[in-house]
Amino acid sequence: MTAVPDGGAPRWAVLWLYGADAVGKSAVGWEAYSQLAEAGELVAYVDTDYLGFCTPAPADQAELVARNLAGIWAGFAAAGVRLLVVSGILVGDEDRDRFEQAIPEAGFTFCRLTARADTVRERIVLRREVEVRTRGGELSAEVRAELEAYGERSVAFAELLERIGLESFAVATDGRAPAEIARDLVTRWGSGGTTSPIR
Numbered sequence: 124m125t126a127v128p129d130g131g132a133p134r135w136a137v138l139w140l141y142g143a144d145a146v147g148k149s150a151v152g153w154e155a156y157s158q159l160a161e162a163g164e165l166v167a168y169v170d171t172d173y174l175g176f177c178t179p180a181p182a183d184q185a186e187l188v189a190r191n192l193a194g195i196w197a198g199f200a201a202a203g204v205r206l207l208v209v210s211g212i213l214v215g216d217e218d219r220d221r222f223e224q225a226i227p228e229a230g231f232t233f234c235r236l237t238a239r240a241d242t243v244r245e246r247i248v249l250r251r252e253v254e255v256r257t258r259g260g261e262l263s264a265e266v267r268a269e270l271e272a273y274g275e276r277s278v279a280f281a282e283l284l285e286r287i288g289l290e291s292f293a294v295a296t297d298g299r300a301p302a303e304i305a306r307d308l309v310t311r312w313g314s315g316g317t318t319s320p321i322r
Contacts, residue, residue, distance in 0.1 A: 133230030136206050138312050139222065141213035141289075142236035143281035144273075145246035147296040147304065151236060152210035154305035164206050167199040171211030185218040193225040219289055234308050235290035242297045243281065244274035 140152050149170050156168035174191040181187040188211070199207065207226070213219055213233065223231050238246070248270045252262050262270075294308050 135229040144277040146236040148210040150301040154301040156208045166206040189221040235293040247274040
């Protein structure tokens with residue numbers, strides 16, 4: 124968890140889930156939010172994908188996400204929220220600093236979700252396959268090839284994130300249900316030390 128500006132205990136707490144495509148950021152983030160809400164915590168959830176969709180596309184996507192995050196958090200804080208679960212992309216120190224500055228009185232914990240390369244490749248194809256089948260179709264060979272290439276890019280991105288190492292801790296998602304993964308990371312988040320965000 125990061126330090127707050129005055130060096131005291133953080134007023135609020137943010138759990139930021141990041142990782143490559145198909146590691147389960149959104150599914151696990153929603154489960155973590157749901158479990159905290161059921162436990163009586165004053166908690167909100169944001170998927171940063173929805174903070175950056177606009178046309179024309181911004182020159183600096185992370186800057187737009189940070190500005191929108193600050194605005195959304197103001198509404199959550201006014202409603203009494205003290206914990207925020209975020210599913211989002213995190214690439215480097217500069218982006219991390221922007222996001223932390225968007226909620227300067229919060230302690231941030233960054234959790235990198237991981238999955239084996241074969242799991243990532245399989246999930247990327249499977250989720251599009253399921254979508255197409257619900258409409259009564261099948262993946263074409265061309266689309267399958269594009270998805271396989273996408274899978275390789277995601278695997279390479281996961282390797283980059285591992286080398287950068289921005290996380291407070293990492294959690295593997297292979298062969299595990301989102302609810303189980305969420306229980307694991309919420310427990311680790313809550314046992315993070317004297318400034319534990321979980322009451």
